[in-house]
Amino acid sequence: MKYVALVYYREQTINDMTEQQWHDLNQECIRCVENLADKGKFLAGQALQPVDSATTLRVRDGEVLMSDGPFAETKEQLAGFYLLEARDLNEALQLASHIPPARLGSVEVRPVRDLPPKD
Amino acid sequence: MDALDLETVYRQHSRQVLATLIRLLGEFDLAEEALQDAFAAAAQQWPDQGAPDNPLAWLIRCGQNRGIDQIRRRQTVRFHADELARAADVSDTPDLAESSLQDDQLRLIFTCCHPALATESQLALTLREVCGLTTEQVARALLQKPTTLAQKIVRAKRKIREAGIPYEVPDDKLLAERLGAVLHVIYLMFNEGYARTEGEGLIDASLTAEAIRLAELLATLLPDGDVSGLIALMRLQDARKEARVDEDGELVTLEDQDRTLWNREEIHVGKAWLMRALGQAPAGAYTLQAAIAAAHADAPSFEETDWHDIAGLYDLLYQRSPTPVVALNRAVAVAMLEGPDAGVALLEGQSSHKAIQNYHLFHAALADLHRRSGRREQARVAYERALSLASQAQEKRFLEKQLARLAQSDGRKR
Structure with a gap:
């Protein structure tokens, strides 16, 4: 099965880090991805720029409405995602527990949904 | 075979048949339907043809066939192919060896208590699927619509x-952690029944009985010190249930309980489980709590309790799980051993914890120790704080009674 692991943390936590701590965290994330890829578990993934770079859009009556910022203000912010291949939820959770920012914030694990066959 | 016998078979085997059918058919709802179909078929066939030699295997095979028929009848093409493939995989020779059937029961327990489910869902699902209560019974037991x-x-x-x-028993690496989740659900089930304060009175015997039954089943499937320890704890607590409430349905503290009402037979059973748990060292949290309960059970009166032993056990328990609640109980035991002031000192050391500040029993214990030391004003303040935090009606009445008693003795003094 495929699972998405959504990584959340308070951006403030990151802003409060020293340059060295931030560097170490990034290196740790690189190793985590390599590890998952070696085991054939990493399908895709990316870290994201901070939420103040986000633009949220809605289409209403054919008109594109845009707003500056994330879709909702939350305590922790979406910081990146992994698309993982796992046998079942147990394996997905076990893999996700090795994502380094899980120690700082939260990782939400969700199974992907296949769209129905094309008509 | 008459109807009554089939009912007995249902009580004895339905959970096991269900557990295996979930494995064979790969889906809860389908397996439940197949289970009902299998028993309906048995009700029809067994009276005429006689009961099969192995009713369990008959019911599983019949349920499996009904389940596969059901999948074939399903209209949705989307699911059809892989479900049938999964069910067909095992359709010829279902594995009915004793050990596989036992594993199925464990699979069912571990799946219902999976930590990815909310605790209250784990509890509801376990009562429904593992204990076999109807949805209405579970709702009544958990006081929900x-x-x-x-x-x-x-x-x-x-x-x-x-x-x-x-649908699996976790591997060795995860087993200890996941077993902890299962034991937590069982103890929650027990406490839900034991601490029941609404509805049909203080103690709901059916939930406590289900919890004990489930833990004993778990002990036969997965012998483990913590499982034995939990059974011992529940048995020893259950043994005191008659003494825990008075004729008016009011709470009676351990100190004031009529110990002749304690069920000696059940205490004996509990202590046997405790011995077994202690033989499977190291002693876990449930085992230590059971040992404390056993020390109380052995004491002829509150005053003659082996507080030294109990304080030592709380020390061990606190090392294992340093929670405010354990600290509170430890302080109470130390107070009995060294005098109320020693207890007050320990409690005040804990009072910086936010969680304990809002815990009514903390203030009730503090009040009790102040009262024993003759500091009535401090006792009154603490009782009132406890009263403002307590939510259960019986506990509130108990605290009000304590306050009234305090005021009375105050009056006498003046």
Whole structure:
């Protein structure tokens, strides 16, 4: 099965880090991805720029409405995602527990949904 | 075979048949339907043809066939192919060896208590699927509306299916942690019944009995020190239930309980489980709590309790799980051993914890120790604080009574 692991943390936590701590965290994330890829578990993934770079859009009556910022203000912010291949939820959770920012914030694990066959 | 016998077979085997059918058919709802179909078929055939030699195997095979028929009849092409493939995989020779059937029961328990499900869903699902209570019975037991509870169960089963929660006994690496979740659900079930304060009175015997029954089943499937320890703890607590409330349905503290009402036979059973748990060292939290309960059970009176032993056990327990509640109980034991002031000192050392500040029993214990030391004003303040935090009616009445008693003795002094 495929699972998405959504990584959340308070951006403030990151802003409060020293340059060295931030560097170490990034290196740790690189190793985590390599590890998952070696085991054939990493399908895709990316870290994201901070939420103040986000633009949220809605289409209403054919008109594109845009707003500056994330879709909702939350305590922790979406910081990146992994698309993982796992046998079942147990394996997905076990893999996700090795994502380094899980120690700082939260990782939400969700199974992907296949769209129905094309008509 | 008459109807009564079939009822006995249902009580004895239905959970086991269900557990195996979930493995064979790969889906909770389908397996439940197949289980009902199998028993309906048995009700029809057994009276004429006689009961089969192995009713369990008959019911599993019959249920499996009905389940596969059901999958074939399903209209949705989308699911059809892989479900049939999965069911067909095992359709010829279902594995009915004793050990596989036992594993199925464990699979069912571990799946219902999977930590990816909310604790209250784990509890509801376990009562429904593992204990075999109807949705209405579970709702009544958990004081919820049947519709709310039914939704909770539907949602939990959907999550099991969609999120890919596997139907398996966790491997050795995860077993200890996951067993902890299962024991937590069982103890929650027990306490839900034991501490019952609404509805049909203070103690709901059916929930406590289900919890004990489930833990004893778990002990036969998975011998483990913590499982034995939990059974010992529940048995020893259950043995005191007659003494725990008075004729008016009011709480009676351990100190004031009529110890002749304690069920000696059940204490004996509890202590036997405790011995077994202690033989499977190291002693876990449940085992230590059971040992404390056993020390109380052995004491002829509150005053003659072996407080030295109990304080030592609380020390061990606190090392293992340093929670405010354990600290509180430890302080009470130390107070009995060294005098109320020693207890007050320990409690005040804990009072910086936010969680304990809002815990009514902390203030009630502090009040009690102040009272014993003759500091009435401090006792009164602490009792009132406890009263403002308590939520259960019986506990409130108990604290009000303590306050009234304090005021009375105050009056006498003046």
